[in-house]
Amino acid sequence: PGLGTSQSLFQSSTPGSMELLAVILFMKLFQRSTPAITLESPDIKYPLRLVDKEIVSHDTRRFRFALPTPQHILGLPIGQHIYLSARIDGNLVVRPYTPVSSDDDKGFVDLVIKVYFKDTHPKFPAGGKMSQYLENMNIGDTIEFRGPNGLLVYQGKGKFAIRPDKKSNPIIKTVKSVGMIAGGTGITPMLQVIRAIMKDPDDHTVCHLLFANQTEKDILLRPELEELRNKHSTRFKLWYTVDRAPEGWLVS
Known part of the structure; x- marks a missing residue:
């Protein structure tokens, strides 16, 4: 019954209604391919x-x-x-x-x-x-x-859009390598950028990360960082430093 209804609909449709139907179908497909965004405005909670x-x-x-x-x-x-x-x-x-x-x-x-x-x-x-x-x-x-x-957006392929302040237009900076220094939970914004760079095989930007913590057990997200380093050893250089090093510690 559903198929017969669809056939009769197409048979009875005028050229104008067919165009409208095509537009509706295109809009439906576009909506499905574009995910809904949660953070629609920085001024709304x-x-x-x-x-x-x-x-x-x-x-x-x-x-x-x-x-x-x-x-x-x-x-x-x-x-x-x-x-x-x-x-x-x-x-x-x-x-x-x-x-x-x-x-x-x-x-x-x-x-x-x-x-x-x-x-x-x-x-x-x-x-x-x-x-x-x-x-x-x-x-x-x-x-x-x-x-x-935030005042910085990574646009890919080594390109950063940086605003000196909230009211300024962004200044575009393109780099071949990025030096990062993080301590404790400050690793999360660094990891965000590193992941974005590493997942794009056409992005040849090299990331150098120095990650400081009080002790070895304080190193947050260590498995994720070392997995990225192992998969992308030519593009991601990782180094740790701790205040109190355990015996046999091989880095800083």
Whole structure:
């Protein structure tokens, strides 16, 4: 019955209606091929739901938040970050984070965050407000995301668009190699750019990363970094340095 209805529809259609039908079909196909973007405006806060929490180490967690639908992407340009905001103890707390997932991932966004617990660092006895808030979130709770934000966008093939300030037009810089220095959780924006470069076989930009931490066990995302280094040894150079090196430590 469905096929007969379709045949009669095409047989009875005028040239004008056929053109309209073709336009509608094209629009449907285009909508399917273009994923919906979550971060439509940097001025809007988007509540996203926590759906998974993974213990990466004694003080590091991977938080996964669901996007509005399984077909949504976050919509974050390479080099940009998001802000999380929450009301904690009656005060609005806002912190910047760079996801470790990308727009290749649909339906979710992942954040790897080091939790600064109270009474563990003498200079910061209260610990980290936002990281402890995230640690205490339950599956199903929501938190507000805002973005994209930042003054730098990696456009591919060694090309960076850099704005001196928010009101300025971007200045385009093209490079053959990039030197990166990161400490602790500062690795996440570096990893975002490194992944984008390495996944493009036509991007010959070379990345040199010096990653500093207090101890070997504090090295975040080490498996991901070393997998990238092993797969792309000519384009990604990785070096560690730690404050307190274990016996037999072969780097800095």
